[in-house]
Structures are given as C-alpha cells and as structure tokens.
Amino acid sequence: xxxxxxxxxxxxxxxxxxxxxxxxxxxxxxxxxxxxxxxxxxxxxxxxxxxxxxxxxxxxxxxxxxxxxxxxxxxxxxxxxxxxxxxxxxxxxxxxxxxxxxxxxxxxxxxxxxxxxxxxxxxxxxxxxxxxxxxxxxxxxxxxxxxxxxxxxxxxxxxxxxxxxxxxxxxxxxxxxxxxxxxxxxxxxxxxxxxxxxxxxxxxxxxxxxxxxxxxxxxxxxxxxxxxxxxxxxxxxxxxxxxxxxxxxxxxxxxxxxxxxxxxxxxxxxxxxxxxxxxxxxxxxxxxxxxxxxxxxxxxxxxxxxxxxxxxxxxxxxxxxxxxxxxxxxxxxxxxxxxxxxxxxxxxxxxxxxxxxxxxxxxxxxxxxxxxxxxxxxxxxxxxxxxxxx
Amino acid sequence: xxxxxxxxxxxxxxxxxxxxxxxxxxxxxxxxxxxxxxxxxxxxxxxxxxxxxxxxxxxxxxxxxxxxxxxxxxxxxxxxxxxxxxxxxxxxxxxxxxxxxxxxxxxxxxxxxxxxxxxxxxxxxxxxxxxxxxxxxxxxxxxxxxxxxxxxxxxxxxxxxxxxxxxxxxxxxxxxxxxxxxxxxxxxxxxxxxxxxxxxxxxxxxxxxxxxxxxxxxxxxxxxxxxxxxxxxxxxxxxxxxxxxxxxxxxxxxxxxxxxxxxxxxxxxxxxxxxxxxxxxxxxxxxxxxxxxxxxxxxxxxxxxxxxxxxxxxxxxxxxxxxxxxxxxxxxxxxxxxxxxxxxxxxxxxxxxxxxxxxxxxxxxxxxxxxxxxxxxxxxxxxxxxxxxx
DNA sequence: CTGAAAGCGCTAACAG
DNA sequence: CTGTTAGCGCTTTCAG
Numbered sequence: 014x015x016x017x018x019x020x021x022x023x024x025x026x027x028x029x030x031x032x033x034x035x036x037x038x039x040x041x042x043x044x045x046x047x048x049x050x051x052x053x054x055x056x057x058x059x060x061x062x063x064x065x066x067x068x069x070x071x072x073x074x075x076x077x078x079x080x081x082x083x084x085x086x087x088x089x090x091x092x093x094x095x096x097x098x099x100x101x102x103x104x105x106x107x108x109x110x111x112x113x114x115x116x117x118x119x120x121x122x123x124x125x126x127x128x129x130x131x132x133x134x135x136x137x138x139x140x141x142x143x144x145x146x147x148x149x150x151x152x153x154x155x156x157x158x159x160x161x162x163x164x165x166x167x168x169x170x171x172x173x174x175x176x177x178x179x180x181x182x183x184x185x186x187x188x189x190x191x192x193x194x195x196x197x198x199x200x201x202x203x204x205x206x207x208x209x210x211x212x213x214x215x216x217x218x219x220x221x222x223x224x225x226x227x228x229x230x231x232x233x234x235x236x237x238x239x240x241x242x243x244x245x246x247x248x249x250x251x252x253x254x255x256x257x258x259x260x261x262x263x264x265x266x267x268x269x270x271x272x273x274x275x276x277x278x279x280x281x282x283x284x285x286x287x288x289x290x291x292x293x294x295x296x297x298x299x300x301x302x303x304x305x306x307x308x309x310x311x312x313x314x315x316x317x318x319x320x321x322x323x324x325x326x327x328x329x330x331x332x333x334x335x336x337x338x339x340x341x342x343x344x345x346x347x348x349x350x351x352x353x354x355x356x357x358x359x360x361x362x363x364x365x366x367x368x369x370x371x372x373x374x375x376x377x378x379x380x381x382x383x384x385x386x387x388x389x390x391x392x393x394x395x396x397x398x399x400x401x402x403x
Numbered sequence: 404x405x406x407x408x409x410x411x412x413x414x415x416x417x418x419x420x421x422x423x424x425x426x427x428x429x430x431x432x433x434x435x436x437x438x439x440x441x442x443x444x445x446x447x448x449x450x451x452x453x454x455x456x457x458x459x460x461x462x463x464x465x466x467x468x469x470x471x472x473x474x475x476x477x478x479x480x481x482x483x484x485x486x487x488x489x490x491x492x493x494x495x496x497x498x499x500x501x502x503x504x505x506x507x508x509x510x511x512x513x514x515x516x517x518x519x520x521x522x523x524x525x526x527x528x529x530x531x532x533x534x535x536x537x538x539x540x541x542x543x544x545x546x547x548x549x550x551x552x553x554x555x556x557x558x559x560x561x562x563x564x565x566x567x568x569x570x571x572x573x574x575x576x577x578x579x580x581x582x583x584x585x586x587x588x589x590x591x592x593x594x595x596x597x598x599x600x601x602x603x604x605x606x607x608x609x610x611x612x613x614x615x616x617x618x619x620x621x622x623x624x625x626x627x628x629x630x631x632x633x634x635x636x637x638x639x640x641x642x643x644x645x646x647x648x649x650x651x652x653x654x655x656x657x658x659x660x661x662x663x664x665x666x667x668x669x670x671x672x673x674x675x676x677x678x679x680x681x682x683x684x685x686x687x688x689x690x691x692x693x694x695x696x697x698x699x700x701x702x703x704x705x706x707x708x709x710x711x712x713x714x715x716x717x718x719x720x721x722x723x724x725x726x727x728x729x730x731x732x733x734x735x736x737x738x739x740x741x742x743x744x745x746x747x748x749x750x751x752x753x754x755x756x757x758x759x760x761x762x763x764x765x766x767x768x769x770x771x772x773x774x775x776x777x778x779x780x781x782x783x784x785x786x787x788x789x790x791x792x793x
Numbered sequence: 794c795t796g797a798a799a800g801c802g803c804t805a806a807c808a809g
Numbered sequence: 810c811t812g813t814t815a816g817c818g819c820t821t822t823c824a825g
Contacts, residue, residue: 101489131533453802
C-alpha cells in the first residue's frame, strides 16, 4: 500500500537533494535548521496511512479510529513532526491568531490588560500578535491595525485606544474587532466592546469621599484624549451632580506621578480642597507627595483616592484608597466573545456583562478636617466658604 | 514593504459583504469576510504585467522600472490588495516574525522589557508573537517555546526566564534565540544573550551605601529561582566582599511590596540594620513602610536602595534611591543582534556591548546614624542625579 | 471511517 | 528588466 502513495505527486526528486547553492541550507524552510522539517506526508508514510488522515488526526476531526490515531501520533512523535502553520493558514484561509493593538507605554492599565489578554488567548487556542501604538504617533491606530491585517489575523483587540484626531481607522477591516474600554474607532462587520463601567467605578470612588462628609471632591484627570480619562471624569461629575454638589474645575495630568506632583502643588494652595479623586494611582502618589511637602497632611487635611490599585498602592504612605479594575475579567469575557464572533460569523454576538465595582478603602481617605474647631488640626486649613458636609 | 492605504483609496463600495451562509463560502479565504480578497495575479492583470512582477514590487526587489512599479502600485491600491502572508511564508520558509516568551506577570521589569521589544521589533519589519509563562507553570518555558515554534517564528526572544527545575527546553529549536538577562535555557544553533551587567548595577547600589559610611548592607532578595534575583544577590555580595565587610544573612521576598513589608518587620527588629538594598522597588517600598511603622525612620535610621526605578519611585515617601535598568537599550541592542543572526545565518553574531550603570540617588539613603548618640540624625541632603557607572 | 485529487497565493530558480 | 514554470505543506471537496 505504500508503494502506491510513493508514485503519486510530490515525490519526484525527493527530500535531500538540495536545490542550488543559494547560500542557505536545507529545504527552503528555515524551520529545521539542519535537516528538512518532516511533513505530514512523511508521517503518513511511516504510519501507513494517507496524508489526509494525518491531517485529520492533527485537527481533532472525528471519524478516525483510535488505532489509526495512535499510530499517526507515534509516527509524528518519532519524526518530530509539527504542523506547518503557514501552509495551514494558506489552505484554510484562517490563521488562528488574534492581533492586539495596545498603547506603547508601560502604564499599569494597558500593560496589565495585555497580560490578561495573552493568558486568555492562549487558552482559546489562538496565537497572539501584538502591535504597539504610541501616543501622538501619526500612523497610530490605523497603522497598527493595518499591520495586523497584513499579518492576516482572524480578529483584532483594541485595548484602551485614545481619541485622536484622525484616529479612526479607515482601512477596510474584514474581521471581528473587540474594543476594550472605549467606543470603537473602526468600522468592521462585527464590533464588540468590553470593559465599560469605568465611569461607575469613578463614581463610586467619588461617592466614597462624599460619604465621608466632604463638601465636594476635586478631580485630577488623565489626558483629555484618553477614553479612560474621560470615563473617570464623567463618573466623578455624575457623582457630584447627583449629590447636588458644586463641580470644581478639573486639574489635568498625564498619568505620571510627576504630573500628579505638579498638580498637587496647585491643589495644595487652595484651602477649599479637602478631597481629591485622582484618575490613577501614579498621579495620586505624586499628588500626595506634593500635598505632604506643602504641609497638608493626608488624610487628615486632604483625602485622596486613586484608581487602578497598582501593586504598591497598599504600601505607600499613607496606604492608598483606590479602585481596582477587573482587567482579567474584562479580558476574559471580551475574548470569549471575540472568539465566538470569529467562529460563528452569522450568530448574534454574545452579550456583554457588567463588572463589579471594587473600591479598596485604605488610609488615604478620612472625613474632612473639622470646620470650625481648629483644635485637632495642627495646620488647619483656612475654613471653606460654605456648605455643610452632610 | 507594502505601502498601502492612506486616505485616498478605493471606494469600490463593496467591502463588508456578510459572509455567505453555511459552508458555501466561495474561495476558501476567510480574510475578506465575504468577497474574495484580491490576489497578486489580479493586480498583475489590472496592471498589465506578470504576477511575478507584482511580487517584485511588493518585495522591493531591484530591477523593476519606475513606471511598472507605479502601475502595479496603482492597481494594487485600486483593488485594495495586500500580500497574503501565509502564502508568502509557505513559499519562502520564513515568517518574518519573532516570538517572545515572557513571564506572565505585570511586574515592571518584564512588562517594560516587552514594550521595548515590541517597539524595536516593529522597526525591524518583523511581526511579534507573544507567549506568557507563569511561574510554577509546569509546561512553562518549554511549552511557550514550543507554541512559538508551532507558529513558525524566525527567531525567539526569551525575556528574564526563571531557573526552574526542568525549565530547560528540550525541544529542538532550529531558530536563533536571544536570552535577556539570563543564561540560556535552550540549545539552539545560535544563542545570543543581552542584558547582563545587572550584577554590576547591584554592586553599584551596594557600594553607594557603603560609601555613605554604613558598616554593612543587608539585602532583601527576590525569589531564588529568578536569575534577575540571583544577579542582584551576587552583585551585592561582591561589593561587600571587595570591601571586606561582613555578609549578613539574606532576607527573601517575592518581588511584591507585601513581601517587602513582611521582611521589613523582621529587619526592623535588628538594630544592626542601617542599610538595606532591596532587589526591586516594590519590595523597597513595602520595606520602608514596615520600617516606618516600626518607628525606624528612613533614611535617618535606615537607608534603603531599590532597583528598577519604577515610575513612582521618585514620589513615594521618602523618594527612593534606586538603580534604573536600561530596558530599552537592552531590547534594542539584543534585537538588532537577533535579526542579524536570523538574516545572516553563517555570519558571526554581533558582539554584545555593556550597558551603563544608572544609579539614581534620591532621599531614601543617608549616612548611618551616629553610633553612640542615637536620635539626632538629620535629613541628609541628597539630590537626584545619575551616578556615573563603570 | 479513509483516501485521491486539486488547489490556497506566493516565492524561487531559470530563462528571455 | 520581465516572464515561466514549479512547487511550499496543508485543507478541501468528493469518492469510496
């Protein structure tokens, strides 16, 4: 039975004859490094089955007898065979890979999200291709998506994009897209979103401060362009509005501790400031440092809430009250839905679910300093103009 | 390569057809989502040239007249053509992609390194595939490398691996490998290493403390299994040894601030401790918190040096003296060498160069408290700056 | 349950 | 400078 196979197509001038001396070694495929990598037909021959059967085994297709399957697997093992993904992609039109576009920063949020995505993707059996964008990068998002499309991914994840002018992707995207924590910047047949609820988390943070008795809460915002910043801003504003509080002017930062520090000096000068909600922990830490240097104690004089719950948040001085974002849950759910969309093009997308809010209260927040009795506060701020603290 | 899509393109109106029902998809290609993606032969036809010429244009091969090139590009643009990477990889045996194996953590070092690698890889024209390992993951490194090989990468970057039992990759790796900050866990035709010098940085950190007048320096180490931890440990020990100082017992942590905090309580109990070199900033921060809670002031009573220079390091209380790792430089140089090895299999690998040492002195370090008259330590004036290195 | 034939879209020699 | 001829190693029909 083997003989037949032998005389068919491919074996013509077989294996080891090396084409011309181009300088490379071994069959064009760089893979083997030394001897040519085995192909499924080699496995088939060794196992005494057809090439197609090998294919079946490696694709977990049904209708292969246990015995044949075992033989094939053994032969493959013996030869050190591995599926050639390029050939597979070419023949099937699917690459079994998912691309992710992420901000080229080492910011905690995006970085953590990326790790989460990777972990989940792997479980789904897809490979991950990563492309970074940098803020202000002209080609930015469009270029990133484009290069992913060039690579031939089956789906795309866009993680925490920025709202940049011209940031919309005009490229024709033919695969499903998952956008995390933002509205979609692309038009594609299927666009899913995940995350969301950031505004509610921001609102919870703000309300925590309000509940403590602060008359109002100031906000140290992230860069205007970031949706992540916009969401927090909105949540903060909503909390204030729904409690009928005055909405103080927003102070802006760039996510860095240094910017929080700068903003802190500004805020420290205003005695009306007794509570600040910072859009991320780094800025909160910079802010606290500035406040401290200015002689305003945290939390006795000013309360500060951060956002993210970075690993050190609980160990800085004072331990930071913050909101933990459910990155893993978001990544997991989003990807599940993306994969579903990839594999079931006609089916309705799976619905999104809402993440829980995880406010971590530590020691950077406290009731506001007493207003009329300077007894306890060593360096009491000048008294605020008005308003009772609930 | 591939110019592609700016704004002008094609309004062929025809893009997002729904994928056809059932299995009746016309040409197998999943790519376009519905209407078949144009192939190079289509472009050729439209441009009135041979398919091979289209290939030449898209590969920036020489010997194509400017006129023909222009016509091809125009035709391609009009059709919305993009090279099919799977076919290309299959035919050429190269995928033009590089795989990265990284620790599945959000630790600052690995995460930053990954970002750096991505940035550089993109400039080289290669695509990036990422796989995470998790500490303690049984399949760990071997599984990660294996899956990368399955995907068919042209080269592999292993970032800060751990020294795990059975962590060596026994798989046949046929492509060049770059190992960052560790000895190589794989056997491959070409193995490059990058990073290194971590021990020297640790040594500089320790010597800074010694120079300040401390009798000895304690070390809060990272997990034993991590090469990153081992290097710091060695540097510390070497510094002590070369100054003829006593080498105190090592206290161990797991990189987390929480572990630094725990270790801090231990260390605080020992009055002989006046200087500690922590293996990373997170642990240093936890350590400082514990020290402070125990009534030992930093830096008046105890000096602390961290490692990494995480973004908030300069803004915690007190601002942390630490060593900044040159992640970007390491990534850049390492990748340049890896790509060189990929593209010039026979040539000798490019030599590695040494990174400078960047000690950032802030306010967490000071001379030791006077030996006989406790209680009067004053804040030493320190200022940010770059220590000179070796 | 298994096999044979026919490409997927591109690059690789080797002519012209 | 440009075209021709062969496959790369799989997955897909479609037959047994």
